[in-house]
Amino acid sequence: MADDAPIELDVIGGLAAISQYERLEKPFWTEQLPVLTNGRMHARIQPFDRSGIAGQEVLRLLRLGVLSYGNILLSLAAAEEPELNAVDLALLSPDIGTLRRTVAAWRPWMEAVLRDRFGLEPLAVYTYPAQVLFCRDPVQGLEIAGRRVRTSSVGQSELVKALGGVPVVIPFAEINQAIRDGVVTCAITSVLAGQAINLSAQAPHVGRVGLSWGLSVFAANQSAWQALPEDLRAQLRQGIGGLERAIWDEAGRESAAVQGCDTGPTACPAGRVATPPAGQDETRRLRLLADTIIPRWLERCGPHCAAAWNRHMAASTGLVAEVR
Numbered sequence: 001m002a003d004d005a006p007i008e009l010d011v012i013g014g015l016a017a018i019s020q021y022e023r024l025e026k027p028f029w030t031e032q033l034p035v036l037t038n039g040r041m042h043a044r045i046q047p048f049d050r051s052g053i054a055g056q057e058v059l060r061l062l063r064l065g066v067l068s069y070g071n072i073l074l075s076l077a078a079a080e081e082p083e084l085n086a087v088d089l090a091l092l093s094p095d096i097g098t099l100r101r102t103v104a105a106w107r108p109w110m111e112a113v114l115r116d117r118f119g120l121e122p123l124a125v126y127t128y129p130a131q132v133l134f135c136r137d138p139v140q141g142l143e144i145a146g147r148r149v150r151t152s153s154v155g156q157s158e159l160v161k162a163l164g165g166v167p168v169v170i171p172f173a174e175i176n177q178a179i180r181d182g183v184v185t186c187a188i189t190s191v192l193a194g195q196a197i198n199l200s201a202q203a204p205h206v207g208r209v210g211l212s213w214g215l216s217v218f219a220a221n222q223s224a225w226q227a228l229p230e231d232l233r234a235q236l237r238q239g240i241g242g243l244e245r246a247i248w249d250e251a252g253r254e255s256a257a258v259q260g261c262d263t264g265p266t267a268c269p270a271g272r273v274a275t276p277p278a279g280q281d282e283t284r285r286l287r288l289l290a291d292t293i294i295p296r297w298l299e300r301c302g303p304h305c306a307a308a309w310n311r312h313m314a315a316s317t318g319l320v321a322e323v324r
Contacts, residue, residue: 006034007228009043012058012070014216015172016047018196020128020247025071028243036239041232048073056080063118068224071126073216075153082301084110086309088215089293090159091285092317096252099127099213105316109308114219121225123237124218124244128190129254130210131156134203135186136179141281142209150175150187154300155293156212160188162292176202190214191254209281210255218244286319294321 013025029043048055048071055076061067078085087106093099103125111122133139135147145164151157157167165186170178175187179202187194187203188211194200218240225233298306298321309321 006039007041007232009033009041009069010067011043011045012048012051012053012067013045014047014071014073014126014128015193016050018128018192020126020192020250021047024243024246024250028239033236033239037232037235041236059118062120062219062221065221065223067221069218069220071216071218073214075155075212075214079154081113082297083113083305083308084217085155085215086110086297086301086305086313088155088212089289089297090155090212091209091289091293093213094210094282094285096127096130096210096248096255099210100248101316102313103127103215105312109312110217114217115222119222120219121222122217122219123240126216126218126244126247127251128214129192129251131188131190131212131214132194132210133186133188133205133207134194134199135205135207136203137185138205139186139207141207142284144186147186148184150178150184150189152188153212155297156188158296159211159288159293162288172197175199179203188212191257192251195254209285213251289317289319294319298323 009029011029013029014021026045029045033041033043048058053061053067055073056079058067058070059072059077059081062070062072072084074085074088087103087110093102107125114120114122133144133149135144139147142163144160146166148166148168149160150170151160151167152169152172157169160167168178168184170184170187172189172193175189176197176199178184179187179199185203187199189199190213191206194206200206228236294309303323306321306323314320
């Protein structure tokens with residue numbers, strides 16, 4: 001290859017058919033990157049759910065160098081590496097302001113784990129909008145006892161059980177059909193994803209509490225990263241930083257559209273009906289975190305995770321992790 005030929009990157013991005021990917025991720029890599037680097041760098045990007053690569057495999061394939069640049073969805077990576085998803089435990093961050101503080105507190109630890117244990121260079125943390133309840137019938141706050149609820153992760157399933165519901169793990173693409181067929185009467189997914197599949201047509205009653213968020217880390221294999229010229233690394237890091245800010249801003253706007261709207265179909269976008277918040281939800285949220293969610297996470301993660309939590313997260317959350 002000639003010395004002046006552009007460097008070509010292959011990138012694994014986030015979920016397909018979601019505006020985060022279509023309006024932000026894909027244009028950054030295919031259109032903005034060549035401009036940012038004066039044509040010295042081009043990229044091809046695929047969403048991970050259309051790449052033939054299971055989301056659970058992205059972390060391992062990045063570590064092995066099979067992939068060079070990829071988006072690691074933390075809820076999927078947590079099946080084998082539970083400490084990575086401490087930042088997005090169910091009910092930990094009910095709104096995006098809290099989520100920003102939580103990520104800022106945990107990020108140094110998470111990035112150190114990715115560098116030291118997996119040989120990766122973390123470049124950004126992305127978030128989808130709030131993961132909330134979409135229900136076929138009216139629901140008050142977190143009152144889902146007896147309801148069958150679609151979930152997508154271990155943490156969400158544990159939360160639904162703790163609330164007296166019945167978790168049912170269903171792929172994203174099958175949510176609408178599952179509600180139509182009565183397999184579930186509620187589903188947990190992000191505001192943005194629900195909008196993409198017109199979920200409110202089946203389940204118009206939408207919760208206001210952020211149950212979780214769908215965080216991901218965009219990272220590079222360290223060998224691939226170090227192979228880039230230093231000035232291009234600086235330009236790429238700067239550009240990805242701008243992409244990260246844009247993704248967070250959009251997630252905040254999308255979440256606020258439901259979490260901040262008044263009850264009633266005319267006040268909420270796309271025909272959604274926001275469920276009225278229950279006054280006891282905040283007390284219940286903290287009790288569930290202390291008594292169920294954090295202890296169950298520690299069962300999967302171990303004493304070293306308790307130590308890391310107490311060092312990085314206890315002060316900002318007011319919750320101390322204890323191994324029982």
